[in-house]
Amino acid sequence: MNFEVTILGCGAATPTARHNPSAQVVNVHDKLFLIDCGEGTQMRLREEKFRVQRINHIFISHLHGDHCLGLVGLICSQHLLGRKGPLHLYGPPDLKEWIELSLKVSQTYLDFPLEFHANSFDGKNLIMEDKSIEVYSFPLKHRIECCGYQFVEKPRLPRIEKSSILEFDLQPSHIIALKHNQEVTLSNGTVLTPEQVCIDVAPVRSYSYCSDTMYWETLIPSIKGSNLLYHESTFLESEKERAKTTFHSTAKQAARIAAQAEVKQLLLGHFSSRYGDERQFVEEASEFFKNCTVAFEGLTIHVPY
């Protein structure tokens, strides 16, 4: 089952020739979720061959322009392309007023409902779930109210191999019961336990998104053990004072968070326009956390087991 992240933009506040503002697509078992939606995201979706109508849930971390200014355009394009089904928007409470005024001044009357879900900034909260995924929000430490997001696969039922089904002549009712950890009595009187035939599937994975935030150990419990962590590293450590005053992080700080949270892999992003070569970020971070890589536009990274 696929679980992967595609980077549409990983620049900081000012877009450059090299980086678009923040946006990424999380593909969980072929369902697409959008995190942040900086200016130009709808064009970037098209470039990466994602159909805009496949986006049904959009998670906005905060209302700085580089994380949300593409949202109205994307909504309008979904409308013009004939969308009817609801679009779910998760983000700060002010998101609703801003979107509604933006649509009102353009006299745009959508043919589909917008479902607003205002984030709480108090602890980690389950904000969305379906049969295969749970999504949580948790506060980050930035200049304005800002949330990170965590996508967690739900445990799947164990598998039963075809050879076992044939050997014990298992009927559908047997299979369902065994997968739900119940013993069954076969027609010949044999009692079969789940342990005898069930095979565990791969363990669940999680992806955590932390942009924008200063170095903030309080967030560590929320992302503990993530298989993949995207943590902003707007600056290098040489600019750590600037990182502090602007409520951003350095590559070293991102790596220290990753190490303490015992994540499997770290993905660095949200690079300031002052840097021309992001390899420096990996060099700095990997002293403190080995398995790290840098984001770039067009990167698709699989959430590792």
Place this chain on the structure above:
Amino acid sequence: MNFEVTILGCGAATPTARHNPSAQVVNVHDKLFLIDCGEGTQMRLREEKFRVQRINHIFISHLHGDHCLGLVGLICSQHLLGRKGPLHLYGPPDLKEWIELSLKVSQTYLDFPLEFHANSFDGKNLIMEDKSIEVYSFPLKHRIECCGYQFVEKPRLPRIEKSSILEFDLQPSHIIALKHNQEVTLSNGTVLTPEQVCIDVAPVRSYSYCSDTMYWETLIPSIKGSNLLYHESTFLESEKERAKTTFHSTAKQAARIAAQAEVKQLLLGHFSSRYGDERQFVEEASEFFKNCTVAFEGLTIHVPY
């Protein structure tokens, strides 16, 4: 003296791989003016090598997203890049409320003033002038309140050739008086008239911008005799019913307006995403108005004499 228009985007409502939403830079005597500011305009400015801080006046035709959704991002980038001088915004009255709320929800406090100039939709109005240019707004006929804009060079003073200056030993006071159509008496008693030494400069030129509008003869007096006219042609004549119901124009209709307004050159733009080859627009329009061309991203067109 240069007077040219650079197309940053000439697509209609839905951006495509071929077209960006509406935006264009008018360069009048090396001063840059921006007309409309669809999503991604700040990136397009950068691609075309225009420094964003050189933009001091932005003219928004109407508040449909494809004409204004890049504005907040551009303003924020000017702020982040250290702007101090005022930025003048011309457009519908609701523009102010929308921009102010967009800045408020992101807690962006600009270091420079935004000067809002609300358009009237009653007739043609002078809305801006400096020593070399006048800008007028005039109503178009669209689904929501929408204005076109006209840029008109101011007449320049005549020139006096260096040979005349030497021949008559003209002093600065003489030159100023002659250029302002006054006779002067030289030190030897000779009376010199402006006609004897002044050379006329090129006549003034004008550029008119009409996007978005249905076929509407009422606008003709506002653009009469323009040297260059940008008129939207969202559709071909085969879609004229659709053009009518959506308050847009066909290429034929744009050409008929150009012909009746006796403009020198017609530039077609605002193409619907349904068309893959814009040469059809020129073919259709040129039956009714010969000197026409199609806009494309990156085109710089000189306003002809």
